[in-house]
Amino acid sequence: MGSENGFKSAxxxxxxxxxxxxxxxxxxxxxxxxxxLGVPRYYRHSxxxxxxxxxxxxxxxxxxxxINCGDIVDGFCPKDRSLNTVKxxxxxxxxxxGQVYHLIGxxxxxxxxxxxxxxxxxxxxxxxxxxYDFSPVPGFRFVVLDGYDISAIGWPQxxxxxxxxxxxxxxxxxxxxxxxxxxxxxxxxxxLMFNGGIGKKQMEWLNNVLQESTEMKQKVMVCCHLPLDxxxxxxxxxxxxxxxxxxxxxxxxxxxxxxxxxxHKGGYSIDSHGIHHxxxxxxxxCPPGTNSFGxxxxxxxxxxxxxxxxxxxxxMYFNTPNLNL
Numbered sequence: 001m002g003s004e005n006g007f008k009s010a011x012x013x014x015x016x017x018x019x020x021x022x023x024x025x026x027x028x029x030x031x032x033x034x035x036x037l038g039v040p041r042y043y044r045h046s047x048x049x050x051x052x053x054x055x056x057x058x059x060x061x062x063x064x065x066x067i068n069c070g071d072i073v074d075g076f077c078p079k080d081r082s083l084n085t086v087k088x089x090x091x092x093x094x095x096x097x098g099q100v101y102h103l104i105g106x107x108x109x110x111x112x113x114x115x116x117x118x119x120x121x122x123x124x125x126x127x128x129x130x131x132y133d134f135s136p137v138p139g140f141r142f143v144v145l146d147g148y149d150i151s152a153i154g155w156p157q158x159x160x161x162x163x164x165x166x167x168x169x170x171x172x173x174x175x176x177x178x179x180x181x182x183x184x185x186x187x188x189x190x191x192l193m194f195n196g197g198i199g200k201k202q203m204e205w206l207n208n209v210l211q212e213s214t215e216m217k218q219k220v221m222v223c224c225h226l227p228l229d230x231x232x233x234x235x236x237x238x239x240x241x242x243x244x245x246x247x248x249x250x251x252x253x254x255x256x257x258x259x260x261x262x263x264h265k266g267g268y269s270i271d272s273h274g275i276h277h278x279x280x281x282x283x284x285x286c287p288p289g290t291n292s293f294g295x296x297x298x299x300x301x302x303x304x305x306x307x308x309x310x311x312x313x314x315x316m317y318f319n320t321p322n323l324n325l
Contacts, residue, residue: 023069023261024282069261070105070225109154274319
């Protein structure tokens with residue numbers, strides 16, 4: 001087992017609460033492989049990373065909940081095994097002594113349609129949406145976004161959201177293979193089929209949640225499988241309309257941190273409004289015997305992410321809003 005590369009908080013006081021974090025387990029009972037960039041992927045080992053994470057979180061005995069930033073099963077998982085494989089990983093998460101909040105990612109949707117997937121992840125929504133929010137303590141709220149709201153994967157083929165996504169990709173990506181960024185320049189390289197966008201209804205919902213959080217003086221942490229800031233992520237991994245979402249978030253001062261997965265190497269940035277963007281290093285890419293998971297301690301003025309092995313520890317201070325912006 002790897003060691004924690006955490007650091008001692010400068011705060012002597014106790015955190016307000018803490019929670020566990022992991023992303024991109026992408027387990028499958030298949031031989032190791034490589035990403036399209038040639039990075040090794042350890043499909044069978046990733047379940048061991050998850051098991052060690054759950055054990056670690058349980059040993060702390062004080063984490064209020066765990067957030068899984070998406071992609072629990074890999075797209076190469078044989079389709080006749082998808083259902084059982086998803087159940088197997090959910091069962092491992094359920095060994096955590098507390099609430100687990102799941103996000104959906106593209107690999108989840110390669111395996112199962114939304115109507116099958118969401119009940120397994122205990123995301124309750126009759127219309128198949130996977131966005132929701134929760135408040136673990138009065139002063140904080142977590143907003144979970146559905147980055148595949150407008151998407152060519154997960155919805156039925158004739159669904160309006162699939163058709164909207166295919167029309168969008170046709171306009172933005174001239175390649176026959178819509179997962180190929182060939183010829184796309186700069187930030188346009190995000191217009192790929194394995195990404196997605198956030199639709200009008202979800203944007204209205206997000207606006208209402210941020211308005212309410214502002215009135216309630218809550219600090220907000222946003223979670224989305226797809227990264228929301230180009231400085232924290234590869235261009236190819238970004239949410240299609242990340243700029244629209246961030247323009248909305250920047251109209252308010254309540255959001256302090258955005259957590260994402262998807263871009264397996266991880267990343268970190270602070271944007272022009274002082275919001276921290278932390279893309280989590282993937283559990284899938286841990287060589288045998290190493291780990292990638294962490295836990296977060298939350299204070300009034302900062303959060304500290306204590307990472308293990310591949311997951312880098314990060315101290316994130318909340319800036320007072322710059323009213324001259």
